[in-house]
Amino acid sequence: MAYWLIKSEPDTWSWDQHVKKGADSWTGVRNHQAKVHLQTMKKGDKAFFYHSNEGKEIVGVSEVTKEAYIDPTDKTNAFYAVDFKAVEPLKTPVKLAALKADKNFADMVLVKNSRLSVQPVTADEWKAIRKLGGLK
DNA sequence: GCCAACGTTGGC
DNA sequence: GCCAACGTTGGC
Numbered sequence: 001m002a003y004w005l006i007k008s009e010p011d012t013w014s015w016d017q018h019v020k021k022g023a024d025s026w027t028g029v030r031n032h033q034a035k036v037h038l039q040t041m042k043k044g045d046k047a048f049f050y051h052s053n054e055g056k057e058i059v060g061v062s063e064v065t066k067e068a069y070i071d072p073t074d075k076t077n078a079f080y081a082v083d084f085k086a087v088e089p090l091k092t093p094v095k096l097a098a099l100k101a102d103k104n105f106a107d108m109v110l111v112k113n114s115r116l117s118v119q120p121v122t123a124d125e126w127k128a129i130r131k132l133g134g135l136k
Numbered sequence: 137g138c139c140a141a142c143g144t145t146g147g148c
Numbered sequence: 149g150c151c152a153a154c155g156t157t158g159g160c
Contacts, residue, residue, distance in 0.1 A: 007158095009158090010155095031143080032143090033143095052157085052158060053157090053158085053159080055156060056159070056160095058157085096159080113141090113142085114141090114158065114159065115141070115142060115143090115156090115157055115158065115159095116142095118159090133152085
């Protein structure tokens with residue numbers, strides 16, 4: 001089981017919308033590094049749902065329900081989409097600022113390369129952030 | 137709203 | 149194939 005972090009601007013697609021929809025497709029990724037990560041995802045993998053711009057915090061946990069397929073919104077067929085369903089919200093959102101202030105997360109991709117929209121998360125980071133978010 | 141960081145494009 | 153110019157993202 002691998003862990004990931006997916007980013008969305010709440011103006012475009014928020015956690016609340018994600019929860020209401022249940023499962024939805026993560027389309028529109030037009031970055032090759034992010035694409036590689038999408039292709040690596042397996043059904044059942046978990047991902048943190050991060051709000052960029054507004055909030056700048058990790059707000060929930062999602063799960064991969066469908067592995068990478070050609071992004072229907074991409075006419076060149078060069079990019080991929082993955083389906084996610086919302087699993088559970090964090091009891092306390094984990095702020096980017098809090099991660100930056102904590103040395104344990106100094107190497108985290110979110111801290112180092114904030115522009116990447118789909119990122120891997122290590123098992124250690126996963127556990128620590130769940131804890132910070134008030135989950136077991 | 138600004139601007140730094142990054143990716144992409146296109147001229148040479 | 150290099151690199152300057154440009155566009156986009158996202159933190160501040």
